[in-house]
Amino acid sequence: MHRTKVRVATDVLDANETIARANRADFDRAGVRVVNLMSAPGAGKTMLLERVLGGGLGDGLLDGLGEVRVGVLEGDVQGSFDADRLSLLHVPVTQLNTDPGFGGECHLDANMVRSALGAMALEEIDLLVIENVGNLVCPAEFRVGEDRRAMISSVTEGEDKPLKYPLMFRTCELVVVNKIDLLPHLDFSLERFLANLDQVNPGAEHMLLSARTGEGVEAFADWLARVAQTTPAPARAEAEPA
């Protein structure tokens, strides 16, 4: 039973890698860089995107994204609540619901993203942000064709999360620590959190911010702009045949 389960899982992940490479090739051809943005439910993915795509706090503070044209692919089990919020900012948003699958898939996979490619006007954007389903486990297992992985960990979730969900924290190039405006009201040691992060992903890039107050969000806009300006390397590890 167990052995079979592992073999089926391996097959599923192999197939996923193949389709992820095909997605990546299509994104590369269109000159679009892709960020896979992940977090637990309610960690603030959509609010952070609202901040950086909506021009900050209405005071023109944010210019980190400059002329970069951003599109968003919204992954949700059901509904289009986040897509509706983001489309108010006049950003091209495509909604992907995972509901028709396994009674509601808990993650995006490469094939779901592939099914949405036709609906996205890739020639009109430079950077695609894929907002994954809120979950700290399975999204980390499925590449979807992204150039970079970023995750948001909210300080309200506790210091132990890197140790409890190590794959997620290990496979991301950037860890955003959100909701720092709540730090004075929590028993949360930032030092211990960062030590835990360092234990599972030594030297991982991280930034502290509050999507709610706007503090520190400029750094995330800058990071997105840097990703948008990278040239895809001709041979990347995840683009190699298995």
Place this chain on the structure above:
Amino acid sequence: MHRTKVRVATDVLDANETIARANRADFDRAGVRVVNLMSAPGAGKTMLLERVLGGGLGDGLLDGLGEVRVGVLEGDVQGSFDADRLSLLHVPVTQLNTDPGFGGECHLDANMVRSALGAMALEEIDLLVIENVGNLVCPAEFRVGEDRRAMISSVTEGEDKPLKYPLMFRTCELVVVNKIDLLPHLDFSLERFLANLDQVNPGAEHMLLSARTGEGVEAFADWLARVAQTTPAPARAEAEPA
């Protein structure tokens, strides 16, 4: 592809139901009532259990559980951080790691719980609390043999969660709204959250509390005690053959 996926999923869930019924029969024979406790990562499952099992805030406030003997089954992808915390309270705790499965399963299923039955001294407890993996999607799809389902939704996660994860909110008999001590520092409308909850699960029982300050946790202890004192109905919907 899609049709096949749905069929495989249906088979998996059918097999799970069969094993869940077997678990339930074993729990019934042992006279143990079972609560499946679910939430997103960091919503406060372990801290709430610490409060109600550890006697509240050290001031003997909590007596809701009375003489009920409680055991805990801890579900985690990796590690035993929560089990270690709870075992300090001299409560029998069994750790179940989902890691050997599908690169880290994002939920407990009935077969995993079944594999742990031998390790639990069921004759020494009246109530088993199963702390599921932190995730708002898949745990709701897999019954594990429980009598009741409870979930924790933290106010820091936002008002929209019942609408975004409807299956989870719909299949629970109790919704615990945690971290209410943070309400003054958030843009969270409790009224809107409860309206969203009512939309997916009309009339669902809910309670407001703060595991951190101890406010309202007595009600959760009372609820657990009531579950412990119920007599299993001779024919329950989920105990019927499919």
